[in-house]
Amino acid sequence: MTRRLFLFALALAVAFTMIPGFAIAESEPAAADLEPVTLDWYFGQTEMPDCSLVNEAVNEYLQEKLNTTVNLHYWGLAEDWEKMVTMISSGQDVGIIGFGSQTKLDYVVQSQRGAYYPIEDLLDTHAPETKALFSDEIWECMTINDHIYGIPSLKDNGYYISLVYNDTLAQELGINMDEVEYRNWRDLEELGLEVKEKRDAAHPEWADYPVFWTNNLVYPYNFAFETFLNDSYLAVCDIDEFDQIAGVDSSQVVNFYATDEFREYCIQRQRMVDEGLYAYDYTDRTDWQYTGAIFGWVGWGYTYMEEHMYGENFVTKMKISENLWTETNNYFSAGTAISANCANPERAMMVLNLINTDPDFATMMRFGIEGTHYVVDEEGNMSFEGTRNEDPTNRSYYYWYMAPIGNLLITRAPEQLVGPDSIMLTNMQKYNEEAVLPAHFGFVFDTAPVINEIAACTNVIAEYQTDLANGQLNSADEVNQAVDEFVEKLNANGAEKIVAEVQSQIDAWQAAKAA
Secondary structure, eight states: OOHHHHHHHHHHHHHHHTSTTOOOOOOSOOGGGSOOEEEEEEEOOOOOTTHHHHHHHHHHHHHHHHSEEEEEEEOOSHHHHHHHHHHHHTTOOOOEEEEETTTTBOHHHHHHTTOBOOOHHHHHHHOHHHHTTSOHHHHHHTEETTEEOEEEOOSOOSEEEEEEEEHHHHHHHTOOGGGOOOSSGGGHHHHHHHHHHHHHHHOGGGTTSOSBOOOOOOTTTTOOEEESSTTOOSSEEEOTTTOOSTTOOTTOEEOGGGSHHHHHHHHHHHHHHHTTSSOSOOTTOGGGGGSSOOOEEEEESOSSOOTTTTOTTSOEEEEEEEEEEOOTHHHHSEEEEEBTTOSOHHHHHHHHHHHHHOHHHHHHHHHOOBTTTBEEOTTSOEEOTTSTTOSTTSOSSOOSSOGGGSOSTTOOOOHHHHOGGGHHHHHHHHHHHHSBOOTTTTOOOOOGGGHHHHHHHHHHHHHHHHHHHTTOSSSHHHHHHHHHHHHHHHHHTTHHHHHHHHHHHHHHHHHHHHO
């Protein structure tokens, strides 16, 4: 099957699961034919008042479907996951485990340590529907030492960067946003200058307000490339489709901080602060966002824009960037695995297949019990009116997105969260399919050979990056001087060795794939 046909089939499959009453063909035996099994299930969320009540309802549902009982562990604290590492190391059966940012368990590290059960055969025999949710390239990405150890959560699995804007102000100032091109940071300054001139003339009381809200993360808000060290950009590769780093192609590893593009970005940020497009400091200024004076915010992950995101004073809309991409870390950042010492890995996989394919189960885990925590009217519209989740400041059971448990796209949710006809989830699927896969998708960098250099360079980055990204220096000359010092210190602390090591490992990885 070609990739185009695969994606078309996948889109149809997801669309059908969203239709009320649609049931996925069952490949498992009836619950009556299964022996009773009890499993633990750990994921990263803060416990809420009705967790025990929902656990009982979940077990009633799972006993009917799979003759299975689960003990749900809502672990929201870092010390919980430190304890989990100890439990795993001791060989304890911990059942089903969430991995990724919300559980503090690194997918690659824990896979390499033997924490998880290899699931490639279980996917084929007990969860073919779940396996069909992802392409072969993504399962290859999840393969560590020739085994698949986890199921990534199907959600917003890429970088979808958007310009969220104050449409009420745009209309008043006569700015036609349909004619504005938005790809990345370079496109903001010209727009911002036009907005500031017209806004300050119409509203002199807003002259001291910035045009844009703070946007001080270099990546992914401002650049689209492939990273190998998470939150630092000592070693990156360009993405050929976007060509954002001049003079290199996707095969060459570079220190992004040493590129002309990083320098240009820092100079522009300082200039935009001088121009009043960004504020020098946003501390304790959250209220600015609700006045109507702010024109734009650079967003990440939005696939649908609610009309009044920042209150009733103005209407918000968005322009999605033309650059849609993903990388390996997006699939390692949230998902589920089975304990290496699980006594019933087959049943655990059946449960995971259910959470990834059954809208009722996916909805229950996130929003609780129908009639108690949410209601559905005669038209099929879901809401929290008259339930224990009605007061948003005092909800009894509410876990939106709940990324570590599985498929978000089949979840039923109120229109206030997902838009008309669940357009937000539909667009997530669309953007997932359109996202560019970088050249080294699935490659995992082994930091061991340069761990000391990475630690030293991380300290240097902490010294320089924030001020540069916030535009908090006094002039372009100061920016140039700071960038020169920054790169010099990085090199003195081993940045070039890190780049060479990443390049060496990538070359070996590509050679092994080609063999």
